[in-house]
Amino acid sequence: MKILVMGLPGSGKTYLTQRLVPLLDAAWYNADQVRKMANDWDFSDEGRKRQSMRMKAFADFEKLHGRYVVCDFVCPTKETRENFDADLVIWMDTIKEGRYEDTNKLFQNPDRVDFHITEWNDHNHDVVAKEILKNV
Template sequence: MVVIVFGLPGSGKSYFAERLAKLIKADYINSDRVRKELFKKRTYSKAEKQSVYDEMLATMKDAVDQDRNVVLDATFHTKETRNPFVKEMKSKGGIYFIEVTANEELIRERLKKARPYSEADFKIYKIIGSDNEPLKEPHLVLQSTNNNIGEMLQKAYDYLK
């Protein structure tokens, strides 16, 4: 099973995705961690982003070839970033998409705090948000707060059954 958890910076997607991966016994692939492994100095250029998604795709292919579940965690905010993953999985069972959202005031507060892997701030949130291409296919949308992770995980688990 392949699950793509996506959303804007500060939405709570990584906090959720890492816990979901543990719950469903899946490999966890986080774009921020991949970026830090690939690039000593990060510029967030288009080429750098493409390299990160290419590495995530390759890692996903390996996991699928070895019959392992995988949770991918990134903004996936454009069709261009989603399409290679969808194409790869079309004949292999498809992908479950889970979008994590949060209200903007909560996102602003979250992005003020240092996080171990992500350097995205509110300015980056706004830039990515302005480029966002909503997923039109049916998918689960979860609203993140600071105290509903259990409820989110249960809804995701039920959705994935």
């Protein structure tokens, strides 16, 4: 199962993912780490599309091998979310503006979410993990 944890920079994507991954025994790909490995810090439209396809490739590999995989990245547009093609979407909707104005301007709220997180807390990851595992 491919799980996307998306939201503006600073919304708590990595915070949630760090706690969720062990509960699901999942592989984890963090956007900053993937960009670092690729040495690709291009945040143009093309760079963002390329990153969504890169994240998809890693996630598809893990899914093909029967693993849960959680990818946390901004995934700011409908196109980047369609490229990634998540089985399950967790939207960290905890802030209205991130620290990067260009990302704030192009960010589109998702049409489809499975978990809509509107506040940080110490139990979101438990609730989400239990629901995911219950439905498998």
